[in-house]
Amino acid sequence: MEATAPAAESTPAPLAPPAAEPAPLKGGALALLTVGLALGTFMEVLDTSIANVAVPTISGSLGVATSQGTWVISSYSVASAIAVPLTGWLARRVGEVRLFTLSVLLFSIASALCGFAHNFESLIAFRLLQGLVSGPMVPLSQTILMRSYPPEKRGLALGLWAMTVICAPIFGPVMGGYITDHYTWPWIFYINVPIGLFSAAIAFVLLRGRETKTTRQRIDAVGLALLVIGVSCLQMMLDLGKDRDWFNSTFIVALAVVAVVSIAFLLVWEMTDSQPIVDLSLFKDRNFALGVLIVSFGFMAFFGSVVIFPLWLQTVMGYTAGIAGLATAPVGLLALVLSPMIGKNMHRLNLRVVASFAFVVFAFVSLWNSTFTLDVPFNHVIWPRLVQGIGVACFFVPMTTITLSSVSDERLASASGLSNFFRTLSGAIGTAISTTYWENDTIYHHAMLTDSVNVYAANTTAYTNSLASLGLSGDGITAQLNQVVTAQAYMMATNDFFRISCAAFIVLALLVWITRPRKGAGPSMGH
Numbered sequence: 001m002e003a004t005a006p007a008a009e010s011t012p013a014p015l016a017p018p019a020a021e022p023a024p025l026k027g028g029a030l031a032l033l034t035v036g037l038a039l040g041t042f043m044e045v046l047d048t049s050i051a052n053v054a055v056p057t058i059s060g061s062l063g064v065a066t067s068q069g070t071w072v073i074s075s076y077s078v079a080s081a082i083a084v085p086l087t088g089w090l091a092r093r094v095g096e097v098r099l100f101t102l103s104v105l106l107f108s109i110a111s112a113l114c115g116f117a118h119n120f121e122s123l124i125a126f127r128l129l130q131g132l133v134s135g136p137m138v139p140l141s142q143t144i145l146m147r148s149y150p151p152e153k154r155g156l157a158l159g160l161w162a163m164t165v166i167c168a169p170i171f172g173p174v175m176g177g178y179i180t181d182h183y184t185w186p187w188i189f190y191i192n193v194p195i196g197l198f199s200a201a202i203a204f205v206l207l208r209g210r211e212t213k214t215t216r217q218r219i220d221a222v223g224l225a226l227l228v229i230g231v232s233c234l235q236m237m238l239d240l241g242k243d244r245d246w247f248n249s250t251f252i253v254a255l256a257v258v259a260v261v262s263i264a265f266l267l268v269w270e271m272t273d274s275q276p277i278v279d280l281s282l283f284k285d286r287n288f289a290l291g292v293l294i295v296s297f298g299f300m301a302f303f304g305s306v307v308i309f310p311l312w313l314q315t316v317m318g319y320t321a322g323i324a325g326l327a328t329a330p331v332g333l334l335a336l337v338l339s340p341m342i343g344k345n346m347h348r349l350n351l352r353v354v355a356s357f358a359f360v361v362f363a364f365v366s367l368w369n370s371t372f373t374l375d376v377p378f379n380h381v382i383w384p385r386l387v388q389g390i391g392v393a394c395f396f397v398p399m400t401t402i403t404l405s406s407v408s409d410e411r412l413a414s415a416s417g418l419s420n421f422f423r424t425l426s427g428a429i430g431t432a433i434s435t436t437y438w439e440n441d442t443i444y445h446h447a448m449l450t451d452s453v454n455v456y457a458a459n460t461t462a463y464t465n466s467l468a469s470l471g472l473s474g475d476g477i478t479a480q481l482n483q484v485v486t487a488q489a490y491m492m493a494t495n496d497f498f499r500i501s502c503a504a505f506i507v508l509a510l511l512v513w514i515t516r517p518r519k520g521a522g523p524s525m526g527h
Helices: 005-010 027-046 052-062 071-094 096-116 120-134 137-148 151-182 192-206 221-240 250-272 280-284 286-315 321-328 331-344 351-369 378-404 409-452 458-469 475-514
Strands: none
Touching (some): 027 096, 027 151, 052 071, 096 120, 151 321, 151 331, 151 378, 221 409, 286 475, 378 409
16 A cells, blocks of 8 residues: 555646536526616616706806806716727726626716716716726626526527617606706716616626636737727717817817827727737628628617707707607617517527618608608607617617627627727717708708798798787797798708618618628627
């Protein structure tokens, strides 16, 4: 026995087997995690729009002009736009679960600080902080949720995740208006605190032991600097351009030049750097590149209508912010119902057919909207929005699946962050283009209509005579005529906008067919 002991001691120990991937969650734990991640996502996306309707109230409360008050929105969007594409790099350094939990906690703290802000400068500083820490929340909630579901149900996971991303921007103005009217503006930030703490606690408890592997990567300081400068200047240009008459403003021109130069250098640097902070090599994947392109242009056109529709209701039709919100909200109803159903049956569906159908629905709704007149009743206004929900559900889930279908597991966080960045940026671009076009087209129609309103026109004479019979005269009649012409010009510009949107959606319905998702494709993980 003693003779064999040395031999036994000299035998090398067997290598430990590689750590297995954690098994997917099941039952109540999976349902609770879904709710927790969804609430975290909803909270972050909601904050991109909930403050919009409160800007006049916040400005008055803190003693600044409304034009300055828009920085409450711009500061958040600029900081968030910078942080989103950093998600993949940060996740590789910290781990996806830790990064998500930390982001949600910091977001909750920043939200509370926004509510406590005692002056405008401190509010802007806290909104910047809130935007910076919010970046990883949406892409990581998507990635973590898909990892936690069994492979055959990852389409359902994506559908459930999509519901929150789709509906939050729609309900944001409604909630913001209600809170501002019935409480005080700090509560639009305070409501994030309990939601954020719940979401972070759920993630911490249920995802312990499920952390992704981390790597010690050097900081790509040049890439980070170019990203911060380029994206912040681009976002500020989009946010402030309309108010400053776009390229007639030296400040906007300077922002545009700095943005273009910085982003151009960023693209060159990131493609040649060995450890880039933004993984542009993802665009070598055909489905990812085409998917990002189609989603970006689709979201640009969709978000343009989301902005113009309530503006038209309030500016032209005389709706209050609350009623306009109620008219806008039906788009979320069918999207809430259909998104999980489409996600659950993703492997059975031809994704290109579903996505094309979504764009056809968007085109049909846009054409329907283009037929509205100044006499359209409220119940006719909401029907197209309800139908549009079908398109929303059929657009977002299949196109996200196509985009990520060929991305490997270890690059999913980077791909999700990059695709969400372009989606967010396209929303800002869509808002800038649509509102600028709408205003300029209104000016054009106003000028054309004014030429036909003169003392020699029979309709004008009849209308002025009817106004005179009501006791109006002189300037009163002129003001009333101008009001009618302005309303009609806005209505005509609105119809023009939706006709252009219809054409854009038809083109996108055809572009979907240049993607090549494999048959029965679902959200890709770990291949």
